Amino acid sequence: MEFFVIGINHHKTPIEIRERLSFRDTDIIEFTEKFAFTKNSEIVILSTCNRSEIYIYSDNITKDELWNYIEKYFKTKIDEEYKFYKMGTEALRHLFYVAIGLDSMVVGEDQIQGQVINAYETAKQLGGAKKYLNKVMREVISFSKYVKTTSHASDMPSSTAYLGIRMVEDKIQLLNKKALIIGIGQMGMLAYKYLAERGADISIANRTYENSLKFKGENEDINIILYSDVNKYIRECEVVVVATASPHTILDEGDFIHSSKKTYVLDLSVPRGVDKNAGELPNIELYDIDSINMVAKENLKEKEKILKAYAPEIEDKIEEILTWEENTRMDPVFNSAQNYIERLANDTVSYIKAKTNISSHELRKVEKIVRYSINKASREPLIYAKEMEPSKMKDDVIKFFEEIYNED
DSSP: OEEEEEEEETTTOOHHHHGGGOOOHHHHHHHHIIIIISSOOEEEEEEOSSEEEEEEEESSOOHHHHHHHHHHHHTOOOOGGGOEEEETHHHHHHHHHHHHTTTSSSTTOSSHHHHHHHHHHHHHHHTOOOHHHHHHHHHHHHHHHHHHHHHOGGGSOOOHHHHHHHHHHTTSOOTTOEEEEEOOSHHHHHHHHHHHHTTOEEEEEOSSHHHHHHHHHHOTTOEEOOGGGHHHHGGGOSEEEEOOOOSSOSBOHHHHTTOOSOEEEEEOOSSOSBOGGGGGSTTEEEEEHHHHHHHHGGGOHHHHHHHHTTHHHHHHHHHHHHHHHHHHTTHHHHHHHHHHHHHHHHHHHHHHHHHOOOOHHHHHHHHHHHHHHHHHHHHHHHHHHHTSOSSHHHHHHHHHHHHHTOOO
């Protein structure tokens, strides 16, 4: 069995490519059913605004097979220059770096830990995470929580929403400025938090009106705009934040063309929620995920330094996982051996019973001796094999035992 990860992320892939491979919940269900059940493998899918990555544990899925299915499923072709692939130790290291925010475009971002947890919980519920990925994901999540607690890196806000609001704040004073937030998922709620701290006059619009009412119940100082009235209300705003999960753009240049005010538009959606042509209008300054993160990179050196200090501990964790994996390689053999021992003991006792006239009391004594002897003779070589150092000889020994105890 091999552990590997494939996907695209912000390192090599621009947003116009990343948005083609943005996984919705239905897509994750489809992929999990395809590969976890029909291929007898394990799978966790992590899809955020900056990455779409598929973590696989399998001995019968290749990266080429997976890429072919991805491109066919999303009806798109991804150039090789944008794809990435890591396996074994490199894949484990990558996952740890992702979970603590060291691989993020905005180093140390606040959201990634929760996104990794959600990806794992989803995989677990769908049956994609089994013995191996349960172990790996638990170790990774536990370590990311440890880093968050001990590094205090999260005390320095660095989410894309925060950085976007800071960029606007560099241009205008936000106190009492009209701001509209479209979409009140995690990113939208963060945008609200940072705008509220700066005294903006905030309105929200959400496709599901009941969610807007619920949000207002928790934050009385906001206004609710009907989703159908967004296009009209935009003209009155100095700041517009788009943070939806829509698979297509919801605003284009026509929605802003009548705006007489200078309007700063933060598009925090992937796929993008605002057509890029809107940014060509004279009164519109449009920032998408990539442009926000590009400006932010220069301000995150200190966080990167803090998080890189955990690299040696990550290597220790990887070694622990590899040791655990090596030790569990024999588990299926032990299970098969136990079934074999049980059958052999039953057959032996039945033979003794048929060929002798010993009493039931004596037969029970004989049965205990038989089971103990067969178990001891069978398990001692298995334990010796399990304790061998990783090598080709160990691989051959395991294969030998697999053939002996094959139940087919």
